[in-house]
Amino acid sequence: MATKQRLLELFVLGVPSYRQRFLSDTSAASRERFYRLLRACCAQVEQLREPFEGAVELDETTFGGARKGKRGWGAAGKVIVFGLIKRNGRVKALPIPAHDRVSVMREIEAHTREGALYYTDEWQAYATLKLRGEHVMIRKEKGRPVGREHINGIEGFWSYAKNWLYPYRGVPREYFHLYLAEVCYRFNHRDENLKPLLLKLLKQTSIQELGPTLVRKA
Template identity: 65%
Template sequence: MASPPTIERFFRLIRAVLAYEEQCREPFEGVVECDETMFGGRRPGKRGWGAAGKVIVLGILKRNGQVRVFPVQGRSGAEIISLVRAHTRPGSLYYTDDWHAYASLAVRGDHIVVRKEGGRPKGRAHINGIEGFWSYAKHWLYPYRGVPRKFFHLYLGEVSFRFNHRDEDLLPLVFQLMKRVSITEIEPILVRNS
């Protein structure tokens, strides 16, 4: 029987392969939803975007399709917009909330701002796809009751891989990836110090 650290290392390697595969996706085009959220348990003190110890994650979802997620250092508009630009093609139709940093997307393509009233979108425009993914991801990660920050990106990679292949049998896909991807390819992403 394998020891707990060996089992943990095995699953970490699988998560790294899945996260690596998610990084290799082509940029999205067409109708795209962008949003950011925070992951982390309840803590005493300040709530919302000022809460300490939480991880901010940007999500980009191709409507009725796949998702890409990125942990970000802070809610810096420049960092988030650079990620959106790197992972979407010019001419896309962007749906975002009314955070001011997204305003520059109008130069890159069409941009629709979804305004909310009482937590619900006003009008027909929505970002329900990415918000549904946030619910899926948080539900999936809840049983872990805390993921070390240095491995959090691997768990996000696993969740996005599961979401992107939700209509497929995952076992053969994971076996194929484990055979195809070498340890030298995933070593750079195994641990993040920030």
């Protein structure tokens, strides 16, 4: 139990498993399994979060290390991620299979309530949002929003997430959703002590419950 407590403390501090080889008497495989379990607990909480209503910002980005060859949405090795943030509130971020209207609308319908006020960029995939609620499209010039409207909340989260995940280069694709869920959980509880929250999750969650969450098919 003392070993798990120590590993939990290191996880909360954001110390990757590979940096603990001289600090722990556990094997690398054991540390990775424990960290994966913690991330799966975070993922389960995030999956059960209620759909957003009110003012919601939407955006998409890619995660993955720099590679030679094609850049942008079709770059090899990149994971496309769709994000939603409630203004001055919580965030959701999910890997999507393609950068297209079908993929983003599926997540919007699942994670927001009809009648919401949507803030997006000018991507045409968002054009039908006016059928679901109010829609404010942010126009940009030289990367900056024109006027007072913005999507600074979700763009700020992308910066937060990428900075947090930077030490974890080479995350296996089938586990990326767990790392992403961990970042969402940390962001959504950024003003709280994570150690008691995660300890409670570990005690009340069974491995059987987490089975479908642990691995996502590539």
